[in-house]
Amino acid sequence: MSLTSLTILNDDELKLLEHRMSNLLGDDVLMRRAGEAAAAWIRGEINEGERVTVLAGPGNNGGDAVCAALALRREGVAVELVMPGPAKSDLCRRMVEEWRAAGGTISEDPYMTEPAAVVVDGLFGTGQEKPVSGAYLDAVLWFNERRAKKLSLDVPTGLNPATGNWIGTIPGCRADATMAFLAVKAGLYLNEGPDAAGEVILRELDVSVPLSSLSVTGLDEFRYVRQERARFSHKGTFGKLLVTGGDTGRLGAAFLASRAALRLGAGSVTLEAFAENVPAVDPISPELMFATGAHPVDGDFTATVIGPGLGQTERARARVEAALKSEKPLVIDADALNLIAANMPLQDLLLARRAATVITPHEGEAARLLRRPVEGVTVDRVAAARELAVQSGAIVVLKGTGTVTALRSGRAWVNPTGNAMLATAGSGDVLAGMIGAFLAQKFDAVESALAAVWIHGQSVDGCLANVTASDILEMSAETLEVLRARSAAE
Numbered sequence: 429m430s431l432t433s434l435t436i437l438n439d440d441e442l443k444l445l446e447h448r449m450s451n452l453l454g455d456d457v458l459m460r461r462a463g464e465a466a467a468a469w470i471r472g473e474i475n476e477g478e479r480v481t482v483l484a485g486p487g488n489n490g491g492d493a494v495c496a497a498l499a500l501r502r503e504g505v506a507v508e509l510v511m512p513g514p515a516k517s518d519l520c521r522r523m524v525e526e527w528r529a530a531g532g533t534i535s536e537d538p539y540m541t542e543p544a545a546v547v548v549d550g551l552f553g554t555g556q557e558k559p560v561s562g563a564y565l566d567a568v569l570w571f572n573e574r575r576a577k578k579l580s581l582d583v584p585t586g587l588n589p590a591t592g593n594w595i596g597t598i599p600g601c602r603a604d605a606t607m608a609f610l611a612v613k614a615g616l617y618l619n620e621g622p623d624a625a626g627e628v629i630l631r632e633l634d635v636s637v638p639l640s641s642l643s644v645t646g647l648d649e650f651r652y653v654r655q656e657r658a659r660f661s662h663k664g665t666f667g668k669l670l671v672t673g674g675d676t677g678r679l680g681a682a683f684l685a686s687r688a689a690l691r692l693g694a695g696s697v698t699l700e701a702f703a704e705n706v707p708a709v710d711p712i713s714p715e716l717m718f719a720t721g722a723h724p725v726d727g728d729f730t731a732t733v734i735g736p737g738l739g740q741t742e743r744a745r746a747r748v749e750a751a752l753k754s755e756k757p758l759v760i761d762a763d764a765l766n767l768i769a770a771n772m773p774l775q776d777l778l779l780a781r782r783a784a785t786v787i788t789p790h791e792g793e794a795a796r797l798l799r800r801p802v803e804g805v806t807v808d809r810v811a812a813a814r815e816l817a818v819q820s821g822a823i824v825v826l827k828g829t830g831t832v833t834a835l836r837s838g839r840a841w842v843n844p845t846g847n848a849m850l851a852t853a854g855s856g857d858v859l860a861g862m863i864g865a866f867l868a869q870k871f872d873a874v875e876s877a878l879a880a881v882w883i884h885g886q887s888v889d890g891c892l893a894n895v896t897a898s899d900i901l902e903m904s905a906e907t908l909e910v911l912r913a914r915s916a917a918e
C-alpha cells in the first residue's frame with residue numbers, strides 16, 4: 429500500500445492526458461511503457477523455465493497486454509498470447525502485427541494453453557462499459573480458476589473503473605495484483621474493487637500526472653495529527669470533548685465513542701448519556717466524566733460528537749437542534765443523522781452552520797439523507813458523498829468499503845485502509861469518537877476526518893478474526909503511536 433496520497437483520474441481526465449502525451453511522445457509510447465512495466469513485474473514473479481499466459485482484449489488494454497507479451501518474449505520467457513476476439517483499436521492491431529512479425533502465435537481459447545506461473549488479464553480496462561459476455565466471459569472464468577499469480581492490467585476486467593461495481597452485475601476477474609497505468613482509478617478502492625484488484629501497483633509511465641479533485645488518502649494528508657505533541661502543553665491544550673448519545677439499550681455506543689476519544693488524545697471527555705441508570709463511573713475508562721443534571725451547553729466544550737446510540741425521541745431531536753445551533757466543531761453520527769433526515773428544520777440548521785461539521789453516514793444513513801434507495805448510493809459512492817456535501821454543507825465521511833470523504837467544493841478522498849474486520853457493531857461509534865478527539869485537539873476538520881478514517885482502517889491491517897469495536901479503538905491508538913514514532917524519526 430502506498431503511504432503517500434495518490435491522484436485518481438477519471439476516464440475524461442485520462443483521455444485528455446493520453447491525447448496530450450500521444451501528441452508529445454507518439455501514439456504508441458505509453459502503451460509500450462505500460463507493456464514493459466508489466467513485463468518487468470512479471471519477470472520478478474517467475475522462476476527460470478516458468479511460463480506466462482497473457483489474455484488480450486480488442487482495445488488498448490489488449491494492446492498493453494500484447495506489448496507485455498512482446499517484452500517477455502524478447503527476454504526469452506515462454507509466453508502464450510490468447511485473444512478471444514480480433515483486435516479493434518489501431519494500436520492493438522499494430523501490436524498484434526509486431527507480435528506475429530516476431531514469430532508469435534495467438535490462440536483464441538485459454539483452455540488450450542500450457543499451465544503458467546503467471547496469468548495476465550489484459551482484456552478490458554478503462555474503456556469498459558458493457559457487461560463481459562461470450563468468449564471474453566469464458567476467458568474471465570478461466571483466469572479466475574487458475575492456480576497462478578494473477579495480474580490485471582490497469583483495471584480488473586468486468587469492474588467499473590469509476591465505481592468499483594461489476595458492470596451489469598456480472599462478476600469479472602479477481603486478481604492478486606492490479607497494475608494501474610498513469611494514475612489509479614477510484615473503482616480499485618470501492619465496493620467490489622479491493623477484492624477484485626488485490627494489491628494495487630501504480631506505474632506512472634514517466635509521465636507527470638496532473639492533480640485532480642479526487643485522491644487516495646495518504647499520510648501526507650494528516651501531517652499535524654502525526655506530529656509529536658509539544659512538551660509545553662496541558663490537558664486544556666488538547667480540548668474538552670462532549671459525547672452525546674447512549675439512550676437505554678444503546679449506552680455502549682456512546683461509551684465506545686467516548687473511550688475512543690480518550691485513547692486518541694482528547695484532553696478530557698464528558699459523556700452526556702440519555703439512558704436511565706447511567707453508571708456513575710465507567711470502570712473500563714474511569715477517566716471519563718459524566719454530564720449530570722440539565723443538558724450541558726455545547727459551547728462549554730471544544731467540540732461535540734452527537735449521535736452514537738442517541739435514539740430518535742423528541743428529547744433527542746431537541747438536543748440535535750441545540751448542537752446544530754452551537755458554534756463549536758461538531759461530529760454528527762448515527763441517529764442524529766436519521767433525525768436530521770426526517771426533519772427539514774434540522775436540515776436547514778445543518779446547512780446554516782458555520783463551525784466545522786463532519787457527518788459520518790453509512791450507506792443507509794446517506795440514502796435517507798439523500799432521499800433515495802441504498803442502491804442509489806452504492807451505484808456511485810463518490811458521487812453520493814459529493815452530493816451530500818453540497819446538500820449539507822458539511823464534510824461528509826461516507827463509510828463502507830472505500831470510505832469516501834467529500835467537501836462541498838467537490839474535493840474528495842477515497843480511503844485505502846481497512847478491511848471487513850471493521851464490519852462489527854460499534855466500529856462506526858469508535859470512528860465518530862476518533863474524529864471528535866482530533867477536532868477537540870483543534871486539528872483542521874478535514875485533516876481530522878481523513879486521519880481518523882485512515883487510522884481506524886489501518887488499525888485492523890492484517891487482522892483476520894477476533895476483532896471487536898473495543899479492540900479497534902485500542903489498536904487505532906497504537907497505530908497513531910507508531911505513526912508518531914515514525915514521523916519523529918523522519
Ligand SMILES: NC(=O)C1=CN([C@@H]2O[C@H](COP(=O)(O)OP(=O)(O)OC[C@H]3O[C@@H](n4cnc5c(N)ncnc54)[C@H](OP(=O)(O)O)[C@@H]3O)[C@@H](O)[C@H]2O)[C@@H](O)CC1
Pocket residue numbers: 442443445446447458459462485486487488489490491492516517551552553554555556557558559560561564581582583609610
Ligand atoms: N489512457 C491512457 O493514456 C493509456 C491507456 N492505456 C490502456 O488503454 C486502456 C483503455 O483502452 P480503451 O479505451 O481502448 O479501452 P479497453 O478497456 O481496452 O476496452 C475497449 C475495447 O474493448 C471492447 N469492449 C469493451 N467491453 C467489451 C465487452 N464487454 N465485450 C466485448 N468487447 C468489449 C470495446 O469494443 P466496442 O465497445 O468499441 O465494440 C473496445 O474495443 C487502459 O485501461 C489502459 O490499459 C495504456 O496503453 C497507457 C496509456
Ligand SMILES: Nc1ncnc2c1ncn2[C@@H]1O[C@H](COP(=O)(O)OP(=O)(O)O)[C@@H](O)[C@H]1O
Pocket residue numbers: 790827828829830831846847848849850851852853854855856857858859
Ligand atoms: N467491509 C468493510 N471494509 C472496510 N471498512 C468497513 C467494512 N465494513 C464496515 N467498515 C467500516 O466500519 C465502520 C462501520 O460503521 P457503522 O456502519 O456506523 O457501524 P456501527 O453503527 O455498528 O458502529 C465504518 O467506518 C465502515 O467504513
Ligand SMILES: [K+]
Pocket residue numbers: 489549550551552553580581582583584585
Ligand atoms: K484488465
